[in-house]
Amino acid sequence: MGAPGSDAQALFVNVMKNSLQQWHERLGHVIFQDLLRMVNNNLANGVELANKKITFCMACAEGKQSRNAQPTQDTSDSAPTDELGTVICMDLKVDLKPDRNGNRYVLTIVDHASNYNQVFLLHTKNETFDKLQMSSSGSTTSRSRPYVPMAGESS
Structure with a gap:
């Protein structure tokens, strides 16, 4: 084992810079502007950004989608019967x-x-x-x- 207290220090020494997209995903797909505000106002300790490029998030788009578009013509499954x-x-x-x-x-x-x-x-x-x-x-x-x-x- 190393010197006393080295394990506790190791937790804080190894801070990696991650992209805005990675932090967005780690924090539960928080809004990009809110994440940038947290970093710029020093409200989040240990969060350092490698780049501040806002990218498209497919998971957020799918989560906001309400339903698929309705077909404009009847299909064989939805067409009424002649009975x-x-x-x-x-x-x-x-x-x-x-x-x-x-x-x-x-x-x-x-x-x-x-x-x-x-x-x-x-x-x-x-x-x-x-x-x-x-x-x-x-x-x-x-x-x-x-x-x-x-x-x-x-x-």
């Missing part, structure tokens, strides 16, 4: 009282290609097939919404 989605709504726990017209069920049909929705009120679940046929004959497979005449409008 119809259907849901029959009913109350399973309690016998649902019919409305004033005697309807107990609600059939919802969604054309995923055009995002066109249709809602039918049903007396029984057996009416579902007829409503689906009626809906599919009037639906389109294009991505534009089908024309629905307004009340009182002649077609």
Whole structure:
């Protein structure tokens, strides 16, 4: 072993000059201007800079990125399908009282290609097939919404 106290002195003797980029990374990607202010005002002991050149930090850029750009056109994964989605709504726990017209069920049909929705009120679940046929004959497979005449409008 060396002279007494030499180990403690060795910790302070070996000070290396590092670049601004290296100190930026070591201190958790602190802002370059803040790091320069700390060095210039002697707020950080033992920090000596070999060069003060500010470089581009890819890790900081990736950390600030919120999300990738959205595709401008539909891809095969995100494109809507030409299928119809259907849901029959009913109350399973309690016998649902019919409305004033005697309807107990609600059939919802969604054309995923055009995002066109249709809602039918049903007396029984057996009416579902007829409503689906009626809906599919009037639906389109294009991505534009089908024309629905307004009340009182002649077609």
